[in-house]
């Protein structure tokens with residue numbers, strides 16, 4: 134009896150070890166088969182151009198959309214190329230965009246050149262995945278979701294009215310002036326009424342930062358990049374000063390800075406500063422570009438301008454006939470379906486963010502092709518928005534097409550998934566408020582050629598769309 138007992142006890146650890154070993158070997162072999170299976174998948178069709186330079190020149194020597202369109206025509210909705218020193222896979226089908234940005238977003242991390250990360254601040258929301266990113270998103274959403282921005286409609290209106298009055302009778306560069314508007318609204322949503330106090334100080338630094346942002350990343354005294362890095366430091370110091378004075382006053386605020394400062398969130402001052410600077414960056418030029426395109430499309434489409442004006446005039450009249458307070462309210466902005474469709478159609482046609490970047494964190498199979506680990510992946514929003522499969526007669530500016538909801542994943546002006554734009558409601562609000570006053574009180578004419586597009590980096594009408602603006606009265 135002893136012997137079997139002894140042998141079972143002695144054999145047990147051996148068998149456990151042996152079983153574990155064989156399980157490990159089996160898994161290892163399976164993984165190898167899987168990996169080699171993936172590795173043996175073909176890369177998407179396409180050409181990689183010259184060593185290192187790749188096809189960068191072909192992309193940037195012309196309107197980038199010509200490059201994308203010719204590739205899609207030749208290779209289909211997924212193709213490979215090599216730009217700015219990186220192998221890339223570009224995709225232009227709604228299903229592939231959903232796969233990368235939503236369903237398999239954990240396999241594709243956001244990616245930016247190191248110089249841009251340094252300039253905006255490494256702790257900014259754009260560069261992160263996982264719990265830290267989710268926390269930042271929650272904080273930003275809390276301050277810019279409809280429930281929160283309902284309370285700032287009349288402040289946004291004051292800013293819009295004051296900007297428009299300052300343009301009256303002037304020849305203006307639409308984009309530059311819209312930037313002033315969106316910057317002032319952005320500061321208000323971040324710092325509340327305090328924003329106006331720091332406007333000029335922050336603006337001076339921000340403009341230097343902006344000039345260096347697209348420059349060569351050479352950090353030597355006198356270069357644009359070097360000046361921008363210094364301005365960046367100054368911006369952090371200004372935010373630190375604001376943080377200090379808020380902590381002294383102990384007053385609780387429900388603006389974005391207040392949300393970042395919530396002690397429960399446990400963010401450091403550096404994390405707060407990087408994200409404040411990041412939000413100004415994300416909010417200003419994007420919204421200003423869209424507003425510039427709206428001014429252009431309305432100017433070119435008198436019948437659309439007429440219907441928008443009528444919609445806005447009826448809101449204005451209903452307020453004149455109403456009680457005391459003539460300021461626009463959140464409820465008024467919900468009664469602007471025609472203007473809202475003009476915004477949607479502008480976002481589609483102009484597609485100011487033609488694409489976004491991700492990087493594959495491991496080998497990924499999509500549609501029978503291999504997307505190798507480390508390759509950049511670019512969902513091409515503009516191609517999706519301009520495909521006749523998704524939008525008939527896609528080059529035509531026709532807001533009425535949005536009377537019917539677009540097919541899923543075909544309309545992504547604010548991105549999609551974990552990194553989609555948290556500020557989209559704020560952007561739409563500020564556009565509607567400006568449109569209300571622009572169409573009811575002013576008329577404008579475009580000056581000089583306005584059919585060209587420039588990219589800097591957002592798509593923009595040529596020369597920022599110079600216009601002459603007059604008060605209707």
Ligand code: HEM
Pocket residue numbers: 258259260270273277411412415416417419420423485486489490545546547548549551552553554555556557559560
């Ligand atoms: C019409 C104007 C705007 C457009 C077209 C736009 C577009 C976008 C897009 C496409 C993305 C996603 C990029 C990606 O997936 O790689 C994004 C992200 C972002 N946007 Fe906007 N945006 C606009 C206005 C704003 C405003 C007003 C704010 C202010 C709160 C804002 C804050 C952000 C932030 C913080 C992110 C990063 C989100 C994250 O990484 O989780 N944007 N935006």
